Amino acid sequence: MIEVLQAGFQSSLQDAGRFGYRSYGVPWSGPMDNYNAGFARELVRNDPNATLIEFYQRGPELLFAKEAIVAVTGLYFGLKINGESKELYKAYRVKSGERLEIITKAASNFGYIAIAGGFKTELVLGSASYYPGITERSRLEKGQQLQFHEQDLPQIPALSRLRSLETVFDTSEIPVLLGPEYDRLSEDQQKLLWSTSHKLGRNISRMGYRFKPVPNLNLSGILTGPVQAGTVQLTPGGELIVLMRDAQTTGGYARILQLLPEAISILSQQLPGTRMKFVKSEP
Amino acid sequence: MSAIRIRPFGKHTLLIEWPAVISPEIHAELLAYRKLVKLFSDQIAETVISYNAIALHLKPTQSPSELKKELEETLSLNEVVAAKPSVRWELPVCYEPQLALDLETFLRDKQLSLEQLIQEHTGVDYHIYFCGFLPGFIYLGGLNEELHHPRLSNPRTRVPAGSVGIAGSQTGIYPQDSPGGWNLIGRCPVPIFDPSNSKHPSPFNAGNLLRFVPVSYKEFKEIEKQVALGVYVLTKKEIQ
Numbered sequence: 001m002i003e004v005l006q007a008g009f010q011s012s013l014q015d016a017g018r019f020g021y022r023s024y025g026v027p028w029s030g031p032m033d034n035y036n037a038g039f040a041r042e043l044v045r046n047d048p049n050a051t052l053i054e055f056y057q058r059g060p061e062l063l064f065a066k067e068a069i070v071a072v073t074g075l076y077f078g079l080k081i082n083g084e085s086k087e088l089y090k091a092y093r094v095k096s097g098e099r100l101e102i103i104t105k106a107a108s109n110f111g112y113i114a115i116a117g118g119f120k121t122e123l124v125l126g127s128a129s130y131y132p133g134i135t136e137r138s139r140l141e142k143g144q145q146l147q148f149h150e151q152d153l154p155q156i157p158a159l160s161r162l163r164s165l166e167t168v169f170d171t172s173e174i175p176v177l178l179g180p181e182y183d184r185l186s187e188d189q190q191k192l193l194w195s196t197s198h199k200l201g202r203n204i205s206r207m208g209y210r211f212k213p214v215p216n217l218n219l220s221g222i223l224t225g226p227v228q229a230g231t232v233q234l235t236p237g238g239e240l241i242v243l244m245r246d247a248q249t250t251g252g253y254a255r256i257l258q259l260l261p262e263a264i265s266i267l268s269q270q271l272p273g274t275r276m277k278f279v280k281s282e283p
Numbered sequence: 284m285s286a287i288r289i290r291p292f293g294k295h296t297l298l299i300e301w302p303a304v305i306s307p308e309i310h311a312e313l314l315a316y317r318k319l320v321k322l323f324s325d326q327i328a329e330t331v332i333s334y335n336a337i338a339l340h341l342k343p344t345q346s347p348s349e350l351k352k353e354l355e356e357t358l359s360l361n362e363v364v365a366a367k368p369s370v371r372w373e374l375p376v377c378y379e380p381q382l383a384l385d386l387e388t389f390l391r392d393k394q395l396s397l398e399q400l401i402q403e404h405t406g407v408d409y410h411i412y413f414c415g416f417l418p419g420f421i422y423l424g425g426l427n428e429e430l431h432h433p434r435l436s437n438p439r440t441r442v443p444a445g446s447v448g449i450a451g452s453q454t455g456i457y458p459q460d461s462p463g464g465w466n467l468i469g470r471c472p473v474p475i476f477d478p479s480n481s482k483h484p485s486p487f488n489a490g491n492l493l494r495f496v497p498v499s500y501k502e503f504k505e506i507e508k509q510v511a512l513g514v515y516v517l518t519k520k521e522i523q
Contacts (some may be wrong), residue, residue, distance in 0.1 A: 020328045022340065024484050025414040086417045124478050133418055133459035134478045180292055223303040224415065224422070226338030230293060245424075250333050250415030258293035275512070283291060283348070 001065040002112070002115075008060035008102065010206075011140035013119055016049040018127035018134070022249050028229065029129035030245050030269035032206060033111045035165050035228040036073040040114035043071035043091045050118030051128040053140065055111050059102020060140060062113075064094045068148065074111025075166055075269055078103030089165075091116075107205075109269050117149035131246060146180035169269045172197070174259060175281040179232060181254035184219055192217050193256070198240060206246040209267060211276075213238030218252035228250040230259035242267060284312050284360045291347035292338065299354075301335040305424055307410045311333055311365035314490045319358050326350055332413045332489060334422070371408060371492040373518035374456070374471055376447050377503035378404075382448070382470035385435070391464050393432065400468065401497045403427040404454070408492040419476025419485045420460030423493060426454045438464030446473045447495070458485075469495075472506040473517060486517060 012108065015036070017030030031037030031054055041050055053060065059077060071078045071091045079086045081094055081143040094100055102111065121128045124135050132138040185193065198211040218238040225234070226249065233241045233253035243251070244267075259267065259283055270276065285301050292298035299316070301309045315336055317330060329340040341347060377399050380386045390400060409423040416422075426449065434450040439462060442448070446457045448465025457463060458476035476485050487493065496518075498506065509515035 020329065021418075021484065022331045023414060024418060025416060025420055026418045027483075082385050125481050125484065131418075133461065133476075149478070177291075177293055180290070180298055223305065223334055225291075225300075225333045225336045226296075226298065228293065228340070230297060247414055250413070255292075261294055283294075 002068075002148065003063040003065065004060055004140055004142055004144040004146065005063050005099070006061035007140045007142045007144070008055040009058040009170035011058040011060050012138070012206075013121055013128050013140070014052050014054045014130070015051045015118075015128045017245075018125055018129050018131070021125050023231050025127060025249050026134065027131065027246050027249060029127065029131050029206075031112065032245055033112075033265045034262075035168060035265050036075075036110065036269075037114075038110045039089060039165065040071050040073040040112040043073075043089070044116040045071050046088045046116065046118050048113055050114070050280070051121060052119065053113040055102065055113070055140075055175070056109060057233035058104055059111055059113070061102070062100045062146075064098050064100065064165070065096055065147075066150070067096050068094050070094055070100060071114050072100075072111065073081065073114075073165075074108060075169060076104075076106040076108040077111045078105045098186075105200045107271050109271065113146045118149045120147040120149050122137060169266055171266065172274075172276050173279045174263050174267055174276050176232065176257040176259050176263070176278045177281060177283055179255040179257045180225070181219065181222060181234075182256045184254060185234075185256060189217055194278060197277050200270055200272055200274045200276065202272045206244055208244050208247055209242045209270075211240040211242070213240075221252045222254055224250050224252045225255070227255060228258075230261065231255050232257035232259065246270065284316075284363045284365075285309060285315075287316070289351045289354060291351065295341045295345070295347065295348040297339040297341065297354075299337040299339070303335050304411070305334050307368075307424065308365065310410070310412055310498065311367070311490065312363055314338060315363045315365045316358075319362065320354070322357075323350060323353065331415075333415065334412050334424075341420055364369065366490070368408075368410070368490055368492045369493060369522060370488070371520045371522050372487060373494050373496045373520070374475075375498040375502070375506055376405070376469040376495045377498050378469040379500050379503075382500070382503070383467045384439075385448075385466040386468050387468070389432065389449070389468055393430070395429075400430070400439050403429055404468070405495045405497050408494055409454070411487050411489055411491045411493055413486060413489050414487075417461055420455060420476065421475070421485070421487055421493075422427055423454055426452055428452075430454070431465055433512070434464040435466060438462055442467065444474065447471055448464050470503070471495075472503050473510055473515060486519075492522070
């Protein structure tokens, strides 16, 4: 068992996602950044649907009442186990009574803590992923007790350190396909869309990332229609909203672009103020 | 059947669209088409519908442009036979100020009496179009024009579950506590979305009809008790 001493910021449990209920208006959820979540799971030899902790900007502090093997991934975070600095992208054995603490070294978005066997929690509509109105909790809370699937702890293999992923995220281009309402943009607006380095605003969450408006780039709304993670909506006020993992299933803004699946993970780790260009990709 | 447009929407999704109007007839065509598409369910992971569109989220190895071709080659649009609604749900709603924060303002703004509001809001069979916005939130069509009203300029940070509201030309029920900017005119004592029921988290299906039935505060409390005891059953009527 593990006690949450500090919850961190917007920390949640996530498995691969909640599938099969979109027609009820239930989003897929799942990790914002599948690269880092995947690495964390691989390091502790978990299967792709095992439940891990996702945190945002500030990580949790955990007290272990049972021995476990853990791995932490994320850009620009630090890790301490019982006060001692450890590396990310590496599996560690944590003993009973030890504390795990995430340090924020520089501004960063999402990080992950995986535990061998995976966290054990109630499945709601087939998934452990936290979502308001679906799971009882929508955030990790101070004092919460976390269970995990105990298993015979394997030896930590010698080659258990993975390369950090910083280079994957060091890009100013987002590969996209054209969205259903792209054709509604005038020729000038289309040029503006591709030529502008769009500035990511402060308003970013698991539901969506908003880019600052660009003068003359806007579209009126549509009759509410299907949307998905990676849909780029253009509002009448000129905001570009990229829908993320917890986005609703339908929306009323013009859907001008659609991110390639891997681009969603890459965008998720970009910081407010970053400038990015959309780049047309082949379908 | 109306003309439809089929095209990929991202790498793993196919979008099928009808003319962009809110119409029970178009929606019935869409539902009939959705039935036919089930022939290809080995390729489809999930289906989302709206007023005039079907999104087919495909399984990872499937290609939307391939499926588009198959749909266009195999499905004859003449086979699409739209059905009339065959089910009507009745949902109790209590129109009392202590349960509906905007009821009094709404009546004043619209120059309506409470009796008129109840009569107009409950005197219609609403068409259930689809679920979206929030888990279990159903988009309803058919709100009497007299009751159309702009949404609040300052949305609330918390609207209680079961609240019945009006925004623009829409009326709806909040399936859970959530932020929201609709004018709250009533409250339904029956939960309309149950995430613990993985078979049928919502009782309603697209294409069903729904009618609000006015109940007193006393009846509201009584129904709440029955719901808590697990003995309340929603009224469902088969219609011709």
